[in-house]
Amino acid sequence: LPGLYIVATPIGNLGDITLRAIETLRGVSAVACEDTRVTGKLLHHLGLKKKLVRYDDHAGEGDRERLLALMEAEPVALVSDAGTPLISDPGYRLVRTARERGIAVTSLPGPNAAVVAMTLSGLPNDRFLFAGFLPNKAKAREDMLAELGKVPATLIFYDTAPRLDASLAAIASVLPGREVAVGRELTKKFEECRSGSPQELSEYYAAHPPKGEIVLLIAPPGEEPLGEVDVDALLREALATAKA
Ligand code: SAM
Numbered sequence: 277l278p279g280l281y282i283v284a285t286p287i288g289n290l291g292d293i294t295l296r297a298i299e300t301l302r303g304v305s306a307v308a309c310e311d312t313r314v315t316g317k318l319l320h321h322l323g324l325k326k327k328l329v330r331y332d333d334h335a336g337e338g339d340r341e342r343l344l345a346l347m348e349a350e351p352v353a354l355v356s357d358a359g360t361p362l363i364s365d366p367g368y369r370l371v372r373t374a375r376e377r378g379i380a381v382t383s384l385p386g387p388n389a390a391v392v393a394m395t396l397s398g399l400p401n402d403r404f405l406f407a408g409f410l411p412n413k414a415k416a417r418e419d420m421l422a423e424l425g426k427v428p429a430t431l432i433f434y435d436t437a438p439r440l441d442a443s444l445a446a447i448a449s450v451l452p453g454r455e456v457a458v459g460r461e462l463t464k465k466f467e468e469c470r471s472g473s474p475q476e477l478s479e480y481y482a483a484h485p486p487k488g489e490i491v492l493l494i495a496p497p498g499e500e501p502l503g504e505v506d507v508d509a510l511l512r513e514a515l516a517t518a519k520a
Pocket of ligand 1 (some may be wrong): 287288390430433459489492
């Protein structure tokens with residue numbers, strides 16, 4: 277049937293593709309993707325050959341209109357380089373406009389690095405907040421950590437190996453005493469998930485420079501191990517609040 281099929285693809289391990297995803301990719305007339313080489317490889321692995329249409333972060337109005345016109349007449353899949361489309365990946369405007377125009381939109385669930393890291397980390401999962409990538413600039417990064425640090429939920433960020441060091445340093449300074457977890461190369465051969473204080477993880481990764489893809493998680497407030505928090509400062513703050 278015509279429409280837009282949002283299809284999640286593996287985040288590393290090629291076995292992580294659903295039967296429904298394969299059937300859908302087989303049935304569509306075209307696959308919109310970020311990088312035709314990356315998606316071409318996946319389709320080749322699945323034994324499929326499809327028309328690929330580039331739809332990445334730089335896609336403009338014209339690219340979108342062409343895709344929308346196509347999906348009004350035929351089934352079109354949207355995939356990203358890895359994981360679930362739209363999640364820190366292109367597709368938001370496409371889905372929004374398709375819905376506005378009454379085009380059928382279906383989403384096929386599958387791998388997502390944030391969820392894999394959440395389940396591995398051992399951090400509380402009753403509430404979690406996915407916040408995408410931290411800002412590049414130091415001040416903006418610290419401001420965001422200070423703001424989100426108040427939210428009573430585990431925080432989940434996407435990160436990159438070269439930036440991990442700066443992220444951990446910012447957490448150590450803005451949210452000291454919080455337990456942090458780093459999920460790296462998830463679903464791949466060298467998958468690991470390490471947890472500890474931001475200082476401990478900083479030291480570890482200074483000695484073992486990280487490679488590959490990274491998800492960073494921060495425990496909710498109120499569970500800081502004693503001894504790492506400034507008890508005097510907390511008492512002063514509590515007294516000031518009580519007096520006010
Ligand atoms: N849409 C994808 C998803 O559903 O997870 C995320 C795309 S985003 C552009 C890429 C980021 O996701 C990476 O920088 C990293 O933070 C995270 N990521 C993707 N694959 C990963 C993996 N195998 N292990 C750890 N993190 C991963």
